[in-house]
Amino acid sequence: MATKFFRIGKKQVFLPDHTVAFLRPRDNQPPNFATFRVPLTFNKFDLRDYLLHAYNVPTLGIRSQLTQRRPRRSKMHHRIYRPPPVKTMTAELHQPFKWLDAPENLDVWNPPMLERRRKEQERQEKWQKTAEKKGTFPLRDEQGASKSRVALKQEAKRLLRDGNWENDRELDPKFNRRE
Incomplete structure (x- = not known):
C-alpha cells in the first residue's frame, strides 16, 4: 500500500445530504x-474519506471533471437557460473492481404491483391513441371505471355500511368531537 502523506478521516459528517452514484465503467476503462x-460541493478529499470510511477502500488518486450540460428552454417562461453542470470523479483504486454480470431472472425486482401498473399504463396509452384517431376524447364518466377503482368503491361502501372502523389506537379526547 502507498505511504500516507496526508491526514485520514478527520472530517466528520453526520446525516449526510449528498448522493454519490457509482457509475458503470466504460468499455476501455481499466478495472x-x-x-x-x-x-x-464535493472535493477529492471528501470522496477519498467517503470511500475509506464507508467501504474501507483505499484510493491511490482521484481526478475530478465538470461536464457542462446543453442549454434548455424552460417550460414555464420559454427562456433559454443552462442547467448546472454534472461533477464526476474517477478514483484509482488500490485493488481492481469487477462488476457483476446482470442477473438472468429479473422477477425479484419486478413485483406484481409494478407489473399491474405497467399494464394499466399500456392500456391507457392504447386508449389514448384510439381516441386521437377518432378525434374525440370521451369524458371520464364515459370511459368506465377500472377494476381497482370499482374494488376501492366497494370497500368504501362496506366501511360506511358496517361503520366503526378501528385501528386499535386510542384517540386523544381533544380530537374526539362526537358531542
Missing part, C-alpha cells in the same frame, strides 16, 4: 478505476 457522480 482499477471507478467513476462516481458526486455533488458539486
